[in-house]
Amino acid sequence: MRNLHVKMLALVLVTIGVSLCWYKVTRLGLPLLPTEQAEVWTVEARIEFKAKRDTPVKVHFSIPRSPVGYTVVDENFVSSNYGLTTEDDGTQRFAEWAVRRVKGYQVLYYRINLARDPMAAAPPTITSAPEVQVPEFPELMRSAAQAVLDEVRSKSADAVTFARELLLRLNAPTPDPNVVLLRQNIQVSEDWVRRIVNLLAAANIPARMTHVLILRDGISHGALTPWLEVFDGAGWLPFGPETGEAGFPKEAIVWHMGDSPVLEVSGGKHAKVEYSVRKHTQDMTLVAEQRARQMGSRIMEFSLFSLPVQTQNVYRVLLLVPVGAFFIVFLRNVIGIKTFGTFMPVLIALAFRETELLWGVTLFCVLVASGLLIRFYLEYLKLLLVPRLASVLIIVILLMAAISLFSHKLGIDRGLSIALFPMVILAMTIERMSLVWEEAGPAEALKQGFGSLLVASLAYLIMSSETLGHLVFVFPEMLLVVLAMTLMLGRYTGYRLTELWRFRAALRR
Numbered sequence: 001m002r003n004l005h006v007k008m009l010a011l012v013l014v015t016i017g018v019s020l021c022w023y024k025v026t027r028l029g030l031p032l033l034p035t036e037q038a039e040v041w042t043v044e045a046r047i048e049f050k051a052k053r054d055t056p057v058k059v060h061f062s063i064p065r066s067p068v069g070y071t072v073v074d075e076n077f078v079s080s081n082y083g084l085t086t087e088d089d090g091t092q093r094f095a096e097w098a099v100r101r102v103k104g105y106q107v108l109y110y111r112i113n114l115a116r117d118p119m120a121a122a123p124p125t126i127t128s129a130p131e132v133q134v135p136e137f138p139e140l141m142r143s144a145a146q147a148v149l150d151e152v153r154s155k156s157a158d159a160v161t162f163a164r165e166l167l168l169r170l171n172a173p174t175p176d177p178n179v180v181l182l183r184q185n186i187q188v189s190e191d192w193v194r195r196i197v198n199l200l201a202a203a204n205i206p207a208r209m210t211h212v213l214i215l216r217d218g219i220s221h222g223a224l225t226p227w228l229e230v231f232d233g234a235g236w237l238p239f240g241p242e243t244g245e246a247g248f249p250k251e252a253i254v255w256h257m258g259d260s261p262v263l264e265v266s267g268g269k270h271a272k273v274e275y276s277v278r279k280h281t282q283d284m285t286l287v288a289e290q291r292a293r294q295m296g297s298r299i300m301e302f303s304l305f306s307l308p309v310q311t312q313n314v315y316r317v318l319l320l321v322p323v324g325a326f327f328i329v330f331l332r333n334v335i336g337i338k339t340f341g342t343f344m345p346v347l348i349a350l351a352f353r354e355t356e357l358l359w360g361v362t363l364f365c366v367l368v369a370s371g372l373l374i375r376f377y378l379e380y381l382k383l384l385l386v387p388r389l390a391s392v393l394i395i396v397i398l399l400m401a402a403i404s405l406f407s408h409k410l411g412i413d414r415g416l417s418i419a420l421f422p423m424v425i426l427a428m429t430i431e432r433m434s435l436v437w438e439e440a441g442p443a444e445a446l447k448q449g450f451g452s453l454l455v456a457s458l459a460y461l462i463m464s465s466e467t468l469g470h471l472v473f474v475f476p477e478m479l480l481v482v483l484a485m486t487l488m489l490g491r492y493t494g495y496r497l498t499e500l501w502r503f504r505a506a507l508r509r
Contacts, residue, residue: 006491010484017480024299024475029117030288034470037281038115040073041215041251047108047263049271057267058098062211062260063110065093067253070114071291073282078109092257106268114215114253115287130206130231135198144178149203159205160237163230166199167244193226193241194259206231210238211256214249217279224255224262224275285474304473312473317350319472319479320463324349326482327462329489331455336496339452340432347422348452349459357460361453363403367421368449370399371430372437379434393427 024030051057065088066072077084082097097108137145152169156162170179182199186192193209200207208231211224227248229236238248248254256262265271285305292300300306304315324346331337339345352360374395378388400423429452437445462468471478 003491006487010487013480013484013487017477017484020299020477021475024288028288028292028300029284030474031284032471034466036284038284038287040280040282040287041070041114042278042280043112043114043213043215043253044276045110046274046276047110047271048105048273049265049268050105051102051268053103054101055267056098056100057102057106057265058096059108059268059271060264060266061095061097061108061110061273062256062262063093063095064112064253064255065091067114069117070253071117071287073113073115073287073290075112076110078111082108113282115282115290117291130208132201132204132206134204135201137198137202141181141184144181145199145202147178148182149199153203159230159232162203162205163200163207163228163237163239164244164246167196167228167239167241170196170199171242171244189241190226193228196228196241197259200230208236208257209259210254211262212248212252213255213275213277215251215253215277215279217277219275219277222275222277225249225252229257304476316469316473317353319476320469321346321350322479322482323468323472324459324463326486326489327459328455329486331458333489333492334496337451337455338448339455340429340436340448341425341452344425344429345452345456345459347425348456349463351421352456352460353464357457360460361457364421364453364456366403367396367399367426368430368433371396371426372433375430375434379438389427389431392431393424396423396427396430 025032045061045063047059047061049059059082063086064072077095077097079097081102082099085096085098087094087096095110148166148169152162152165156165169175170182172179175183182195183192186195190209197207197209208229210227210229212227213222213224216222226241228239228241230239231237237246239246240249263271263273289300289305304312307315325343328339328343328345332339332342348360348364355363371392375392378391383391400421433445433449436448
């Protein structure tokens with residue numbers, strides 16, 4: 001009955017730990033490996049204009065609003081002596097700079113860092129169709145537009161196929177006279193998209209112009225690209241105005257929607273905006289934190305990342321102790337390696353993380369051997385238990401100080417790290433080793449001493465793993481799985497491997 005209770009408890013702990021880890025990985029995008037990096041695009045918009053003398057200045061600039069397929073890692077505005085406000089009308093966002101008095105050429109910056117979101121959200125579904133305002137074409141162009149629309153209508157079935165067929169007709173390599181007439185007076189690409197929107201409006205199909213920024217590494221004087229979006233009754237579908245292909249360009253974000261200006265400057269002239277794009281990599285953990293904020297998830301607010309950096313560094317080490325403790329339980333209960341103390345090897349392994357393995361083993365052997373010699377001398381003094389332990393502790397501290405001074409004089413900096421050894425644990429190890437020496441002989445004492453050193457070295461190798469340190473810090477709930485395995489080992493009553501070797505002769509019969 002008790003075994004069933006332990007198994008059920010272990011199952012609950014594993015379920016909770018794995019579920020939380022799965023949620024963080026699949027929903028928040030937290031990396032399982034410390035080397036995982038996210039591809040981040042840094043986009044900078046540079047606004048330049050000349051302010052009019054003795055005139056208040058207001059700059060109204062469109063900025064991205066939750067770009068589909070990307071997570072906003074960081075966003076900031078650079079301006080001096082300007083007041084700044086941001087507006088969100090539910091469809092678009094705007095930044096507005098304002099200042100009472102300024103003169104000469106002015107430069108403002110808007111910078112945003114974007115990371116590709118593997119859980120890219122689709123745009124919200126729209127159920128109500130937007131109003132369509134039928135445009136007025138000049139007399140000659142009206143006839144050409146009607147002829148083109150009639151021909152396209154006969155070869156289409158709905159708004160999407162109508163828009164695709166119209167774009168193919170307008171962008172044909174050898175256009176007919178009606179298309180040539182419709183392409184007149186087109187100066188820039190915005191004029192061409194605006195003409196297509198008007199043609200679709202004449203066919204009672206809602207459409208709009210959208211400005212997108214194509215993300216290419218190294219762009220320094222870039223500009224927005226006008227695109228076409230057509231309403232199909234459920235949402236806006238993008239089309240390339242020059243090709244008729246559905247969808248936005250690869251690695252592009254929607255910057256501005258509608259026919260309104262992207263940049264408006266009141267109290268200034270010669271305004272222009274240029275875009276710079278740079279690609280780099282960033283720790284995926286930072287990207288996941290920002291994604292959690294955008295999703296409204298409060299898990300990251302209660303994660304270890306919310307602690308001060310100094311406290312985080314402490315827990316990066318402390319969270320490895322349970323893993324080392326489970327490793328020692330496995331070595332003692334399943335393998336059968338004897339050690340001095342239960343958790344002494346774990347604490348020694350933590351000290352090895354600072355001294356490195358070779359120097360740590362050397363310093364440990366020197367300190368224990370020296371302390372053991374002095375402990376044998378104390379045995380002749382016939383001291384009581386507590387005074388004897390206190391004496392051993394004082395001797396250990398004096399030995400640590402002496403080794404530090406001696407190594408410093410010799411120019412061996414590694415010797416200074418002996419101060420990181422747990423002095424109380426060392427004192428208890430020396431005491432235990434001397435008792436075993438007296439009761440079971442030097443062979444058994446040396447066997448347990450080398451066993452302790454072996455376990456500490458193996459624990460150091462495991463606990464120094466960068467991947468393991470990353471996992472227990474980013475996913476501390478995985479310690480529940482470690483706890484479950486420890487509980488299961490607590491009910492293990494089978495043979496240890498060393499016992500199988502001991503009774504190997506009997507097993508052969």
